[in-house]
């Protein structure tokens with residue numbers, strides 16, 4: 001696609017993806033690439049601007065990532081953040097030192113006049129996080145900001161369009177941070193702002209139409225955001241040449257399967273086949289208590305079911321995958337630290353006959369996928385859907401899965417979701433669900449003794465599911481949830497609230 005590009009070179013900082021998202025939010029496309037990219041590769045990439053991210057190293061550490069000095073001679077504007085700004089100073093002949101008072105957190109900052117700081121007042125708060133700082137500027141640079149302990153909180157060479165910022169404009173705690181990034185993109189790099197989701201949709205539809213033509217496409221749809229948006233995009237491009245297969249493994253939440261059918265088949269008139277496989281999944285899971293075994297059984301059965309449906313369709317040319325940008329970023333960060341421990345149920349079916357995989361969302365961050373979903377007219381219930389694990393409710397029933405437990409889980413989960421939405425918390429909490437623990441306790445309901453399941457409520461806040469904190473749901477809301485579940489749901493007589501963060505716990509219980 002023909003749009004301007006900014007190159008974000010990743011030096012391993014914790015905010016690397018956030019920087020890329022912030023650039024995109026300003027309507028400018030960018031890619032996050034490893035800092036080892038060569039000069040030739042950078043030239044070929046042809047960016048309108050380059051941003052160096054922060055990183056955990058000190059520029060004087062042996063083996064710390066460096067930058068080819070000739071990058072500064074390309075005439076392409078450069079912005080270095082945190083480690084990136086120290087690297088600019090170090091590479092161009094300035095000096096960086098260990099500061100006696102390291103700064104961390106909100107810091108009062110004093111700004112000068114500069115294109116980078118257009119519409120930024122003389123004094124504001126920034127978010128600092130550093131132990132080294134630039135102490136001598138390279139020739140041609142001038143100070144653009146300072147704090148009490150940081151003489152060059154920002155600096156720049158306006159004629160060469162090279163800027164450094166010691167703090168983090170990408171985090172929300174930095175006042176005017178997004179203004180500074182906007183200034184770099186529009187005032188310094190001269191961006192046109194041609195990255196919008198409506199452009200993306202229009203361009204993708206044309207590109208997909210050209211690529212697919214009259215050929216046949218197959219998509220495994222889970223009802224999750226990514227596969228739904230990918231499928232609808234392709235449907236807009238090639239209509240009935242797309243067939244979607246939706247495997248209902250009987251482990252979905254209440255009304256979920258019906259909602260998928262009603263939105264995609266009845267509403268959007270998509271060619272959607274539902275495979276009702278609940279019985280076989282339950283049979284295969286019978287008596288199986290070990291979480292990993294349960295996962296494997298479900299994964300395998302999912303593929304078998306998908307293959308059976310796909311075989312009926314015959315040969316297809318393309319298979320759709322809902323891959324998104326964070327899955328394909330080749331980060332400079334230690335890769336083992338970012339790889340998810342879970343894979344989606346499914347993987348690639350081995351006996352389905354197809355020529356090529358298409359991944360229409362592989363350039364997009366999750367928030368962009370959601371915007372595309374809205375552009376395509378998908379309802380909020382689909383676009384803002386909370387993450388849901390491939391093995392579904394099976395990993396929220398501790399131990400063996402039974403139909404009776406599935407019903408108790410569905411009913412309690414539905415009440416939880418209703419009350420969270422009523423309290424206006426549904427967009428603030430990353431994931432919220434109920435779990436059937438493998439404990440039973442004694443209770444009294446009416447005049448009778450009961451001996452029933454303990455239901456746990458799990459609700460967490462998170463940005464990427466890698467770490468999470470337990471959500472502070474107000475007492476009043478918890479009270480209503482507890483009372484409704486024990487009154488309205490069969491086989492539940494006690495509710496507990498999980499107050500564990502991740503780590504040490506995981507989000508799901510199994």
Ligand code: XMP
Pocket residue numbers: 295341342343344345387388389390391431465466502505506507508509
């Ligand atoms: P944990 O429980 O490891 O989960 O903190 C992190 C995120 O991944 C989801 N999850 C899964 N997703 N297949 C999936 O597709 C799985 O087997 C699986 N297990 C957990 C979980 O809901 C959370 O969002």
